[in-house]
Amino acid sequence: MMYKTVIGLEIHAQLKTETKAFCSCRADVFDLEPNTVICPVCTGQPGTLPVLNERVVEFAVMAGIAMNCTINRRSVFDRKNYFYPDLPKGYQITQYFFPIAENGYLYLVNGEEKRRIRIRRIHIEEDAGKMVHQGTESITGSSGSYLDLNRCGVPLIEIVTEPDLKSPVEARIFMELLRDTLRALGVCSGDMEKGALRCDANISMVDESGRSSNRVEVKNINSFKFVEKALEFEQERISKALASGVDVAKETRSWNFSSKETYSMRSKEEENDYRYFPEPDLPELIISDDLIERIERSLPELPWEKVERFMEQYSLPGYDASVLASDSEISSYFEEVAQATGKPKESSNWIMGEVMRLMNDRQLSLEEVKVSPENFKELFDLIEQGKISNKIAKDIFPVIVENGKSPTQLVREKGLQQIDDDTVIEDAVRKAMNDNPAAVQQFRDGKEGVLGYFVGAVMKATKGKANPSKANEIARRLLRD
Amino acid sequence: MTKNPLNLRLSEIMSLRGSFEFYRERIDRYNDKLNAFLQVSNPSDSQKEGFPYALKDNILALGTRTTCASRILENYESPYDATVTSKLNNKGGIILGKTNMDEFAMGSSTENSAFGPSRNPWDLDRIPGGSSGGSAAAVAAGLAPFALGSDTGGSVRQPASMCGIVGFKPTYGLVSRYGLVAFASSLDQIGPLTRCAQDAAEVMAMIAGHDPKDSNTLRRNLDFNVSIESDVKGLKFAAPSEMLNYPGLDSGVKERFLSMMEAMRSAGAKVEEISIPSVEYAVATYYLIAPAEASSNLARYDGIRFGSRSPAEDYESLINKNRDSGFGEEVKRRILLGTFTLSATYYDAYYRKALKTRRIMAGELNRVLNEYDYIVNPSSPVIAPRLGEITDPLAYYLMDIYTIPANVAGLPSISVPIGLVDGLPVGLLLTGKRFSDVSLLNAAGGIEDLSPSYENGLAKIPERWAK
Numbered sequence: 042m043m044y045k046t047v048i049g050l051e052i053h054a055q056l057k058t059e060t061k062a063f064c065s066c067r068a069d070v071f072d073l074e075p076n077t078v079i080c081p082v083c084t085g086q087p088g089t090l091p092v093l094n095e096r097v098v099e100f101a102v103m104a105g106i107a108m109n110c111t112i113n114r115r116s117v118f119d120r121k122n123y124f125y126p127d128l129p130k131g132y133q134i135t136q137y138f139f140p141i142a143e144n145g146y147l148y149l150v151n152g153e154e155k156r157r158i159r160i161r162r163i164h165i166e167e168d169a170g171k172m173v174h175q176g177t178e179s180i181t182g183s184s185g186s187y188l189d190l191n192r193c194g195v196p197l198i199e200i201v202t203e204p205d206l207k208s209p210v211e212a213r214i215f216m217e218l219l220r221d222t223l224r225a226l227g228v229c230s231g232d233m234e235k236g237a238l239r240c241d242a243n244i245s246m247v248d249e250s251g252r253s254s255n256r257v258e259v260k261n262i263n264s265f266k267f268v269e270k271a272l273e274f275e276q277e278r279i280s281k282a283l284a285s286g287v288d289v290a291k292e293t294r295s296w297n298f299s300s301k302e303t304y305s306m307r308s309k310e311e312e313n314d315y316r317y318f319p320e321p322d323l324p325e326l327i328i329s330d331d332l333i334e335r336i337e338r339s340l341p342e343l344p345w346e347k348v349e350r351f352m353e354q355y356s357l358p359g360y361d362a363s364v365l366a367s368d369s370e371i372s373s374y375f376e377e378v379a380q381a382t383g384k385p386k387e388s389s390n391w392i393m394g395e396v397m398r399l400m401n402d403r404q405l406s407l408e409e410v411k412v413s414p415e416n417f418k419e420l421f422d423l424i425e426q427g428k429i430s431n432k433i434a435k436d437i438f439p440v441i442v443e444n445g446k447s448p449t450q451l452v453r454e455k456g457l458q459q460i461d462d463d464t465v466i467e468d469a470v471r472k473a474m475n476d477n478p479a480a481v482q483q484f485r486d487g488k489e490g491v492l493g494y495f496v497g498a499v500m501k502a503t504k505g506k507a508n509p510s511k512a513n514e515i516a517r518r519l520l521r522d
Numbered sequence: 523m524t525k526n527p528l529n530l531r532l533s534e535i536m537s538l539r540g541s542f543e544f545y546r547e548r549i550d551r552y553n554d555k556l557n558a559f560l561q562v563s564n565p566s567d568s569q570k571e572g573f574p575y576a577l578k579d580n581i582l583a584l585g586t587r588t589t590c591a592s593r594i595l596e597n598y599e600s601p602y603d604a605t606v607t608s609k610l611n612n613k614g615g616i617i618l619g620k621t622n623m624d625e626f627a628m629g630s631s632t633e634n635s636a637f638g639p640s641r642n643p644w645d646l647d648r649i650p651g652g653s654s655g656g657s658a659a660a661v662a663a664g665l666a667p668f669a670l671g672s673d674t675g676g677s678v679r680q681p682a683s684m685c686g687i688v689g690f691k692p693t694y695g696l697v698s699r700y701g702l703v704a705f706a707s708s709l710d711q712i713g714p715l716t717r718c719a720q721d722a723a724e725v726m727a728m729i730a731g732h733d734p735k736d737s738n739t740l741r742r743n744l745d746f747n748v749s750i751e752s753d754v755k756g757l758k759f760a761a762p763s764e765m766l767n768y769p770g771l772d773s774g775v776k777e778r779f780l781s782m783m784e785a786m787r788s789a790g791a792k793v794e795e796i797s798i799p800s801v802e803y804a805v806a807t808y809y810l811i812a813p814a815e816a817s818s819n820l821a822r823y824d825g826i827r828f829g830s831r832s833p834a835e836d837y838e839s840l841i842n843k844n845r846d847s848g849f850g851e852e853v854k855r856r857i858l859l860g861t862f863t864l865s866a867t868y869y870d871a872y873y874r875k876a877l878k879t880r881r882i883m884a885g886e887l888n889r890v891l892n893e894y895d896y897i898v899n900p901s902s903p904v905i906a907p908r909l910g911e912i913t914d915p916l917a918y919y920l921m922d923i924y925t926i927p928a929n930v931a932g933l934p935s936i937s938v939p940i941g942l943v944d945g946l947p948v949g950l951l952l953t954g955k956r957f958s959d960v961s962l963l964n965a966a967g968g969i970e971d972l973s974p975s976y977e978n979g980l981a982k983i984p985e986r987w988a989k
Contacts, residue, residue, distance in 0.1 A: 081602050085822045087595065088582045088604060088701040090736050122818050122864070124841055131821020188826075316864035318873060321707035321815055323737050 044246040044280045047253070048212050048272060049204035052219060053197050054229040055168070055237040056100045062167045062196035063091030063134065071235045075173075075189035083194035085129035090322050093118075097196040098141070100228040101165050102328065102336050104198055105142030107226055107343055108160050114328050116141040118165075118320040123313050126188055127170035135199075137317040140164035141326065147222070148345055149206075149215055150363060158215055159203035168195040198228075204243065209272035213265050216240060220265075221344040221367045233264050244272055246279045254279050255291035259303055262296055271296040274303055347372055355385035364393055370407050371397075381414030382421045391417070395438050412441050420448040428452065429459050430509055460507045463515065466499060469507070470516045473498035484520045492516060528664045528983060532721040535667045536573040542616050545574045549618060549665050552987065557640045558650075558659040561587060562619035572614035576660045576669035579620040580627055581712065582701040583607045586617065590703050591635035592625045594829035594848030604701020605736065606670060606712055606729045613728050618666050622656030625850045626820065627672055627705045629653050630680055630918045631907070634852045639909055642685060644946050644984050648906040651681030654715065658685040661715045663987040668716045668725055674705050675808050676901075676925025678713040679937035683901035683949025686939040687981045688966065689715050690722040691925075693956050694932030695740040697726075698733030704819040706812035707738075709929040717981040719936070719966040720750040726959070744959055754968035755790030759783075759952075760894035762798045770920055771903040774943035779900045782940045782950055785972045793898065798890055800883040804926040805919055807883065810863050810876035811930075816853075817860030823848060855915065884931035891933075891955040896965055899924050901937040901949030924951055934959040936966045939975035947975065 061068045064082035082089045105112050119137040145160035170190040174183035200219065206212050220231035220238055230237045240263075245256040257279065259271050275294070282289050294303040342350070344366045351362035351372075365375045375392050379385040399410045412420075420441070423429045429437075429452055437451050452458055460466065473495050474481050484491045495516040499507050525534070527541050535541050546562070553559050560579050563586060577583055580590045582600035584607075589595045603611070611617075624634040632655025633639040640655045642648040643663035650659040654671025658681035661669050671678040673691040682689025691713040702712055714725035727746035733739045761783065766776070783793045825831050825844020832847055834840035849857070863872045890897060902921055912918055928935035933956060937949040950969060954962040970976050 084827075086601055087588065087590075087598065087703040087822070087828075088580075088600075088699075090700050090738075092735060092737055120818050122821060124821065124824060124838075126824070126826050126837070129822060129827065131824065132818050314866050316818070316861065316866070316869075318814060318818070318864050318869075321738075322704075 042248055042284060044248055044283060046208055046276055047204045047245050047247060048206035048209070049243045050200075050202045050206065050212060050215065051241040051243070052200045052202075052216070053239040054104070054200065054219075054223055054231075056097055056196040056198060056228055057230055058094055058096040058100060058196055060094055060096075061194035062094050062097050062165070063194055066194065068195050070191040070195060071237075073191055075187070076191060078191045079193065083129075084190050085131075085193075091134060091320075093323060093326070094196065097165055098326065098328070099332070099336060100196075100226075101141050101163060101198050102333065103226050103228055103340065104200070104223065105145065105163050106333070106337055106340060107222055108142070108145040108147055108163065108200070110142035110145030110160060110163060112142050112328060112333055113139060114330075115139065116164075116326045116328070118323045118326065119317045120320050122316040125169070126186070127172050127190075127193075129170065129190060129193055133167060133169060134320055134323070135166035136164035138319070141328070147215070147218060149211060149218060150345070150348070150359065151211055151214055156205070158205045161201045161203050163198050163200050166197050166199060168192045168197050204245075209269045209276060212242060212272050213269040216265050216268050217367070218344065225341055225344055225369050227341075236263065239263055240268055242268060242272055244275045244279070246276070246283060248283065254283055254289045257289060257291070258293045260293055260295050260306060264298075267296055267298055270301060271303055274301065278303070341369070355379055355389070357385060357389055361386075361389045361393060365389060374407060374411060377414045378417045382418045384421055387421060388417065395435060399439065399442060410442055412438070416441055416447055423448055423452060427459055427461065427508060430505065432505055433459070436505075458506065460503050461511060463511070465503070466507055466512055466515045467519065469499040469502040470495055470512075470519050472502070474519065481520060492520070495520065527667065528988065529978065529980070531718065531980065532573070532667055532716065532724045536614070536724075538573075539571065541667070542570040542572070542574045542618070545618055545664075545666055549660075552663060552665060555641065555646060556643060556659045556663055556665070557638050558621055558656045558663070558665060559619040560589060560591065560622050560637055560656070563617045565616055570616060572616045574616050574618045574666060575610060576618050576621050576657055576666035577607065578623055578654050578657050578669065578671045580623060580672055580703040580705075581607060581670060582703070583617055583620070586620055588620070588703065589637070590626045591623045591637055592823075592849065592853070593636045594823045594825070594845075595703075596636070596829070598828050600701075602701065605698035605733045607701060609729050609731075615728075621654070621660055621669055624653035624655070624677075625853050626703070626816070627653040627674055627677055627710075628816070628852050628856055630676070630921050631912070632656060632681070633909060634850055636850055641909070642906045642946075643987055644686060644942075645906070647908050648946065649684070649909055651684035651902070651906060653677040653681075654689075655681045657715050658682050658687060658689070661685070661717060662687050662981075662983065664983045668714055668721055670712055670725075670729075671715050672702055672705070673711050673713050673925075673929065674709045674812060675929050676922045678715060679925050679935060679949070679951060680902050680922065682715050683937045683939070683951075684906040684947060686942075686947030686949075686975055686984075687715055687717055688719055688722055688936065688938055689713065689949075690719075690726070690936045690963070691928060691934065692726065692730065692959050693740070693934045694929075695738050696730045696744065696934075696959065698729075698731075698736040698739050700733055700735040704815075706815040707819060708815060709808075709812055711929070718750075718976070718979055719938070719963045719970060720979070722936070722966075723748055723750055723960070723963050726963075742957065744957065746960060746963075748960055748964075750967035751964050752967045752971040753789075754786050754965060754972070757791045757896065757965055757968070758894045759786065759791060759793045759896050759898040760796045760890050761793060761898050762801055762890075763795050764798060764801050765899040765924055766795065768903060768923060770923070771900065772905065772943075775900050775903060775905060775948050778941050778943050778948045779950060782969070782972065783898070786969065789968070789972055791968075794894070796890060796894070798886050798897075798927075800879065800886050801927050803879050804883065804930060805923050807876045807879045807930055808922070808926045809859070809919055810872050811880065813856040813860030814863045814873055814876075815860070817857045817864065820849075820853070820857055852915065880930050883927060887927060887931045887933065887953075888955065891953075895954070896962065897953040899951050901925065901951040905943050905946040905948060928953045932956060934962050936962055938966045938969045939973060939981050940969070941974040
């Protein structure tokens with residue numbers, strides 16, 4: 042039996058506002074000493090009241106517009122009630138009945154396929170605090186638990202998709218798309234490892250007759266890789282169960298990244314009744330047409346818009362365009378280089394190859410690896426004029442990065458100019474023929490592949506500086522003679 | 523002191539030296555009998571200049587404990603000043619002490635205090651009303667020139683009525699709730715308990731106004747710096763027949779009320795009986811909305827950060843035990859009621875319906891108030907009961923039947939004493955349209971002129987406390 046996979050995501054994105062959602066404590070609390078960024082409001086002292094941060098609204102509207110949502114001119118805050126020590130008020134302020142944005146979509150590009158993934162809703166909410174347990178990872182069995190309320194009131198938006206994703210890979214790509222989008226807007230850092238982007242994934246499987254398994258929710262996934270891995274694990278687990286006729290429990294599971302498995306957190310029967318009701322301490326949120334227009338005007342070019350433009354304007358393949366467009370610094374660097382050199386595809390190759398490799402291998406920022414567009418132009422010119430080979434160019438690239446010298450200067454200093462002199466190459470070929478007559482015989486017996494051996498020998502003798510096409514041509518001529 | 527502060531209006535007390543000591547001494551002398559104050563403050567000599575006032579113990583004041591008359595907050599020290607507290611103190615106010623109340627403002631008798639009931643200055647065997655009973659008793663016995671209370675369903679006006687003083691609930695949103703321990707956020711409003719409408723205006727001038735810390739405060743500013751005119755001539759009052767014919771209305775109270783209506787007519791007012799059908803559902807609506815909000819507002823008292831910790835095996839039983847031992851019976855009853863009302867299964871049947879009734883009731887009241895200047899009815903259907911006399915909680919809930927509509931619709935409302943029945947005070951309740959607060963105080967001033975409860979413009983203090 043074949044099964045179709047149905048996946049929907051609920052993504053929490055931390056907004057990059059200066060202050061928290063409902064008080065004036067600073068919002069960027071990652072890695073701060075516990076309980077150093079708290080006040081009577083965010084810790085829920087008796088008598089305190091929330092005051093909505095207007096930036097939170099602007100950021101949520103930005104995200105909503107970028108995801109093609111309808112922005113609700115009137116939205117309402119609600120309380121989600123449950124007891125937990127890290128929730129000081131005993132309720133979380135969120136939007137349940139009337140969210141700020143609804144009915145949007147993003148285009149997901151997976152290889153040649155481009156599909157619309159619908160966004161059901163985007164709503165604003167506040168984060169809860171954090172517990173640190175002594176001895177164990179959970180509250181049960183620990184010898185003591187500590188509360189860090191720094192995160193209390195940190196603003197989040199929750200983005201809920203329709204169940205339109207068809208595979209774990211798509212789920213991962215969608216998360217990356219979302220991160221790129223939020224980053225481009227400047228509303229979220231997108232750092233999953235710092236908890237700025239968190240994902241709950243819902244998965245179910247449907248058989249050929251259209252019968253669906255129960256839905257399983259995997260909670261709190263905190264890396265792009267794990268989104269894919271956890272869902273692959275579930276896909277496997279559910280389809281096996283279905284194949285053997287076992288009912289899949291409707292439950293909430295968690296991903297254990299060390300065992301690479303999901304495990305059951307709670308079954309649906311134990312599910313909370315959150316007793317949502319309108320938050321009486323906050324008036325309705327009314328969004329003016331002016332605000333929406335202002336935000337629409339200020340919206341930057343979004344990653345997928347950039348992809349399309351890059352494909353068109355620079356004639357780049359889709360893959361190149363999407364890699365470059367995923368990061369706004371890299372994409373604008375690409376554009377500078379492409380314009381300076383007049384060679385977009387080569388620029389793309391160099392940036393996606395050498396520049397990004399250096400960033401990865403040496404853990405450097407783009408700023409540290411940036412070769413100036415002028416130097417890039419020089420480098421391309423040297424290659425085009427046949428003064429250096431592509432290989433030499435790649436060899437000297439890290440040196441340009443390190444000392445910022447111009448390629449021409451470097452090539453001159455190090456004597457790296459390509460050797461075009463026929464006699465030098467002829468000498469090298471002859472020497473190789475003398476050193477290995479057997480190989481010469483092999484070539485003459487029709488084994489053309491041996492040619493590479495002679496070209497290689499020329500390169501070795503000239504320290505890679507010989508013009509490769511000349512080396513090829515001369516070796517072939519002399520071997521035939 | 524050449525003048526006796528008990529005979530003075532607030533404006534005169536505000537510039538009177540030594541008044542803090544005067545009231546403080548009276549508290550020391552009489553509070554044992556009344557249990558109006560849960561704690562008294564001890565400012566240094568240099569801090570004693572200014573005008574004294576009493577603060578209900580659900581309003582925060584830095585440097586005091588704010589207990590809400592609950593075990594669970596018994597040792598809670600205010601980490602900040604409520605907006606009303608800092609406003610008053612900036613004008614020269616000095617807190618005499620924190621007054622007793624029904625636990626978390628839930629109740630109509632101040633019997634639900636974890637620290638014992640307050641007593642009615644007119645008869646120490648009787649309740650002072652509630653939940654601001656300590657504030658009402660303090661003002662009525664002359665232990666404070668004025669007090670602040672909180673009014674969620676009548677908790678300022680009902681005890682004012684039972685203690686023979688003025689209790690004023692402003693339009694919702696005129697006074698900041700920041701620093702008022704929340705009971706039911708959409709209904710709570712801080713209001714003054716005073717000995718005349720003029721004093722209420724003086725207090726309002728100091729505490730009203732938009733507060734950036736309370737998003738529900740209104741940006742509109744009303745000018746309370748007025749001299750209250752004493753005239754009901756030409757005013758049109760509507761008396762809802764549903765309220766006058768309410769079977770629980772005590773005949774003596776009704777009689778006193780009706781003779782006051784006559785006096786008002788003689789003074790040139792127009793009083794007409796009209797019908798507001800939805801007020802019959804006021805109590806039912808209130809007891810769905812208020813407990814629902816309360817169940818959420820009181821969730822933070824889990825014994826983890828406030829209150830005493832009970833030994834327990836696991837987290838859930840820890841919370842259960844802490845809350846069970848920390849909250850009193852009435853609070854637990856309302857939390858359970860609210861939790862039930864908001865549960866997914868019953869939300870539509872109860873909570874949503876209550877919100878709808880609330881809108882309908884507000885609509886009806888507003889329609890009447892477009893035609894009439896004020897709605898008038900007794901403040902409470904009964905005079906103050908004896909302590910322990912009423913054991914059925916529902917009977918107490920019904921005592922708020924006349925005051926609740928103003929909270930449900932967010933309207934300004936004031937209780938004015940209009941004489942005694944069986945030696946105990948009776949109050950008249952006026953309710954006006956939104957933002958009519960200033961003219962409502964003027965109308966109250968007119969009624970004060972006709973009321974036997976007043977002497978030289980101030981509500982009379984029972985004789986035993988007048989010394």
